[in-house]
Structures are given as C-alpha cells and as structure tokens.
Amino acid sequence: MGRSTSRLANDAWEALLTAHAVLIKQMAATDIWNELSMREYDVLYTLSKCPEPVRARELTRHVLLSQPALSRMIDRLIGRGFIARDPDPADGRGVLLSLTEQGRAIQRRVGGRHAVDIAGLVRDRLDPAELRTLEELCHKLATDHEEKTS
Amino acid sequence: MGRSTSRLANDAWEALLTAHAVLIKQMAATDIWNELSMREYDVLYTLSKCPEPVRARELTRHVLLSQPALSRMIDRLIGRGFIARDPDPADGRGVLLSLTEQGRAIQRRVGGRHAVDIAGLVRDRLDPAELRTLEELCHKLATDHEEKTS
DNA sequence: GTCATGTCCATGCATTTGCATCTATCTCAA
DNA sequence: TTGAGATAGATGCAAATGCATGGACATGAC
Numbered sequence: 001m002g003r004s005t006s007r008l009a010n011d012a013w014e015a016l017l018t019a020h021a022v023l024i025k026q027m028a029a030t031d032i033w034n035e036l037s038m039r040e041y042d043v044l045y046t047l048s049k050c051p052e053p054v055r056a057r058e059l060t061r062h063v064l065l066s067q068p069a070l071s072r073m074i075d076r077l078i079g080r081g082f083i084a085r086d087p088d089p090a091d092g093r094g095v096l097l098s099l100t101e102q103g104r105a106i107q108r109r110v111g112g113r114h115a116v117d118i119a120g121l122v123r124d125r126l127d128p129a130e131l132r133t134l135e136e137l138c139h140k141l142a143t144d145h146e147e148k149t150s
Numbered sequence: 151m152g153r154s155t156s157r158l159a160n161d162a163w164e165a166l167l168t169a170h171a172v173l174i175k176q177m178a179a180t181d182i183w184n185e186l187s188m189r190e191y192d193v194l195y196t197l198s199k200c201p202e203p204v205r206a207r208e209l210t211r212h213v214l215l216s217q218p219a220l221s222r223m224i225d226r227l228i229g230r231g232f233i234a235r236d237p238d239p240a241d242g243r244g245v246l247l248s249l250t251e252q253g254r255a256i257q258r259r260v261g262g263r264h265a266v267d268i269a270g271l272v273r274d275r276l277d278p279a280e281l282r283t284l285e286e287l288c289h290k291l292a293t294d295h296e297e298k299t300s
Numbered sequence: 301g302t303c304a305t306g307t308c309c310a311t312g313c314a315t316t317t318g319c320a321t322c323t324a325t326c327t328c329a330a
Numbered sequence: 331t332t333g334a335g336a337t338a339g340a341t342g343c344a345a346a347t348g349c350a351t352g353g354a355c356a357t358g359a360c
Contacts, residue, residue, distance in 0.1 A: 015288035138165035
C-alpha cells in the first residue's frame with residue numbers, strides 16, 4: 001500500500017520478467033520447434049507482419065538480437081530459402097528483407113501451432129477483461145517516449 | 151471488441167513480448183553493465199532473493215538459460231568470487247548455491263543503478279494504479295497451473 | 301540387498317552470440 | 331565539389347549457448 005512509485009515500478013517490472021521467463025520456458029518445452037528455433041521464428045513472424053520489405057536495421061529494433069547476430073541469422077534463413085535480401089534502391093548502404101513464399105508458409109505452419117500453445121497457457125490464467133487490460137498496459141510500456149531533456 | 155478469447159490471449163502475449171524486448175533493449179543500452187552482464191546479474195539477483203542456499207535445479211527454473219549454460223555460468227561466477235557452490239548434505243547429486251559477500255556487494259551495487267533505470271523507464275509510462283494492475287496480472291500469468299487433465 | 305529407472309549436475313562438441321572493427325554509403329556544412 | 335562525421339550492414343575472433351551424453355546418486359519394486 002505504501003510502496004513508493006519507484007518500488008512499484010521495480011516490482012511490476014520484476015513480475016513482467018518472471019511471467020515472460022515462465023511462459024517462454026513452457027512454450028519452449030513444446031515440440032513444435034523442430035524446423036525453426038524460437039528466435040528464428042521471431043524473425044519470420046516479425047517479417048510476416050510487414051506488408052512491405054523491411055530494412056535490417058528496423059528488424060534489429062524489434063528482435064532481441066545484436067546487429068551482427070541478426071545479420072548472420074538472416075544469412076542462414078536466406079540459405080534455407082525463407083528470406084530474400086535485396087539492395088535498397090533508396091539507400092545504397094541498406095538491404096531490404098522479405099519473406100519468400102516458403103518462408104511465409106513455414107511461419108504460418110509453426111505460427112498456427114504456436115498460437116494454440118499460447119492460448120492454452122494464457123487463457124486459463126486470465127479472463128478476457130484481464131487480457132485486454134494486460135495488452136493495453138504492455139502497449140503503453142512499449143511506446144517510445146521522446147526523451148526531451150532540453 | 152469481437153475478438154475471440156484465443157485471439158485476445160495471443161494479442162496480449164505479443165504485447166507483453168514487445169514490451170519486454172523494448173525495455174530490455176533500453177536497459178541494455180545503459181552503461182551499468184561493465185562489471186556484470188545482464189544475464190549474470192539476473193543470476194546474482196535471483197540468488198540474492200533466496201534467504202538460504204538454493205539448488206542449481208531451482209535456479210534453472212527462474213533463469214532463462216539451459217541447464218548446461220547455467221552450470222558453466224556458475225563456474226565463471228565462482229571463479230570471480232561471487233558465488234559459492236557446496237554439496238547438498240540432503241542429496242548427494244545436488245549442489246547448493248549462495249552468494250559470497252563479494253557477490254552480494256556487486257549485486258547491490260549494480261542492482262541499485264539498475265533500479266534507477268527501471269524506475270525511469272517504467273514510471274512515466276504507467277501511473278501507480280496501472281503499475282499495481284500490471285504486477286497483479288503478471289503474477290497471475292506466472293502462477294504454475296497444475297495441469298490436471300485426468 | 302539388487303536391479304531398473306529417474307533425477308541432478310557436468311562435459312564434449314558444434315553452433316550461435318556479442319564485441320570490435322571494417323567497408324561502403326549517406327548527409328551536410330563550407 | 332569536397333571532406334568530416336554519421337549510419338548500414340558484414341566479418342574476424344573469442345566467448346557463451348544448446349544439444350546430446352556421461353557419471354554419480356536417489357528411489358522404489360522385488
């Protein structure tokens with residue numbers, strides 16, 4: 001009741017971290033990751049939500065990987081035929097990434113099974129109203145604050 | 151409004167994943183991780199919250215690392231003098247882990263700075279009531295459901 | 301007791317990761 | 331135009347990770 005705002009913030013963050021870790025572990029324990037690791041799936045999923053080819057730099061912002069690690073993972077995914085990499089006509093330094101048909105197919109296949117697992121794990125711990133609230137709070141957390149200290 | 155419960159569950163999970171990734175990236179960007187990586191800090195922090203020595207198996211459940219990776223990370227942290235590992239008198243297979251004084255000191259030092267960062271990142275995105283709600287929902291998410299399908 | 305089975309932690313080994321750095325390209329002021 | 335500085339992405343290399351497995355101990359049926 002009398003917790004300081006700072007304490008509240010740290011407690012909430014720790015709870016989020018724990019929930020994340022617990023659920024990730026349970027999801028990883030399912031047997032749907034034979035053809036694609038969770039990290040690889042994360043990349044394909046992120047790409048699947050982009051209607052147009054994306055810059056690698058943009059992907060780095062959404063995926064929890066360093067830029068070199070992502071660069072090499074893209075190499076591997078290209079090697080397996082799931083991703084296409086083309087030069088960006090608007091910027092000679094950059095590359096544009098997109099899913100191939102095969103990549104889209106495997107993302108859908110794995111994603112479908114993964115969604116079932118997610119629902120199974122989350123649905124019976126939170127009711128619909130709580131799910132909406134959680135989603136809203138997490139969206140607020142993820143919004144980029146402009147740090148104007150000027 | 152008309153989203154199915156399964157859809158709600160998946161959307162909420164995605165929002166949580168995004169919030170986690172965004173905040174982790176911002177925290178990693180601070181310059182407090184010179185003496186301890188975030189993963190190492192996670193281990194020391196988890197240990198710091200245990201009043202008594204803990205089994206390695208128990209740590210594996212709370213930290214997002216595989217059992218072999220944790221085993222070797224413990225080796226390194228012992229080598230640096232932050233952790234002590236002793237045989238469990240109650241179980242010849244197990245080991246008991248605890249922070250050394252030095253380990254507790256560095257955890258407190260890094261943890262203090264980290265807590266400031268957390269508060270700064272989280273506090274101005276959510277108000278106290280929202281923080282409490284988020285913490286509660288995440289706790290519910292992390293509770294171990296007994297899967298009684300019998 | 302004995303043996304089969306399960307659990308805990310450690311280790312061999314190939315793969316992946318991150319840090320530092322490199323090249324190429326872009327931006328912008330003079 | 332030119333040159334300084336910033337940014338995008340790739341690569342060398344050491345370190346960390348995960349998977350498969352190994353050895354030690356525990357547990358329970360007989």
